[in-house]
Structure formats: structure tokens, C-alpha cells
Amino acid sequence: MEELQYEVSSGSTLADIAYETLGSSSNFREIADWNELDIFQQLPIGQSLSIPSKEELKTLAINLAKTEVRKAVDPLLKDLDLSSLKAANPFGLFDHQLISWLDL
Numbered sequence: 001m002e003e004l005q006y007e008v009s010s011g012s013t014l015a016d017i018a019y020e021t022l023g024s025s026s027n028f029r030e031i032a033d034w035n036e037l038d039i040f041q042q043l044p045i046g047q048s049l050s051i052p053s054k055e056e057l058k059t060l061a062i063n064l065a066k067t068e069v070r071k072a073v074d075p076l077l078k079d080l081d082l083s084s085l086k087a088a089n090p091f092g093l094f095d096h097q098l099i100s101w102l103d104l
Contacts, residue, residue, distance in 0.1 A: 004051040008043045021051045030060050 006017055014028035014037070022031075032039045034052045043049075052060065 004053070006049045006051055008045055008047045008049060010045055012043055012045075014039060014043070017049065017051075022054070022057070027057060030057050033060065 004021060006021055008017075014031055015025035018027040018031055019025040029039060030052060031037075031049060034056075035049050037043070037049075
């Protein structure tokens with residue numbers, strides 16, 4: 001699949017570009033991340049931006065969600081005492097395998 005390019009014109013905003021290319025202005029942050037842009041900086045006229053595909057957007061969203069979940073959950077898991085689960089575990093699994101439902 002050929003990568004979509006967008007040339008910034010006068011008055012272009014990330015939200016406008018996201019709406020025009022991806023169908024939703026809410027994807028402006030993904031375009032910024034994809035192009036390593038600061039969302040608070042004005043876009044230079046004539047700059048060529050790479051536009052991620054819908055599949056690439058999905059991957060970005062999943063990776064961001066995993067990162068945020070890991071940031072929130074890791075400190076909590078670190079403080080848990082799972083020794084009772086280990087003692088009652090007939091399968092001999094390690095503690096981290098008991099919580100594999102996170103699949104991170």
C-alpha cells in the first residue's frame with residue numbers, strides 16, 4: 001500500500017488534515033505522532049506530511065493503550081502479594097502467568 005502524503009497549505013490545521021484524509025478530525029494527534037510534530041506548533045506551509053493508513057492508526061491506538069494500561073497497572077501489580085495464589089495454584093504457573101489476561 002502506497003503511503004499517502006499531504007502537503008500543508010496556508011491555514012491548514014492537523015484537525016482539518018485528519019478530517020480531510022482520514023474522515024475524522026479526532027485523528028489529529030495520530031498524524032502529529034506519525035510525523036513527530038508538536039501539536040502546539042504551527043504547520044510550515046509546503047511541508048509534506050505522511051498520513052497513516054487506517055490499519056496503521058489501529059496499531060498506533062493499540063500500542064498507546066497498552067502503554068497507558070501498563071503505566072497504570074504495573075505499580076499496582078508490583079505491590080500485590082500473590083503468594084496465596086501461588087500456593088493454591090495446582091498448575092505450577094508463575095505469578096505473572098496468572099495475570100496473562102492483560103496480554104501486554
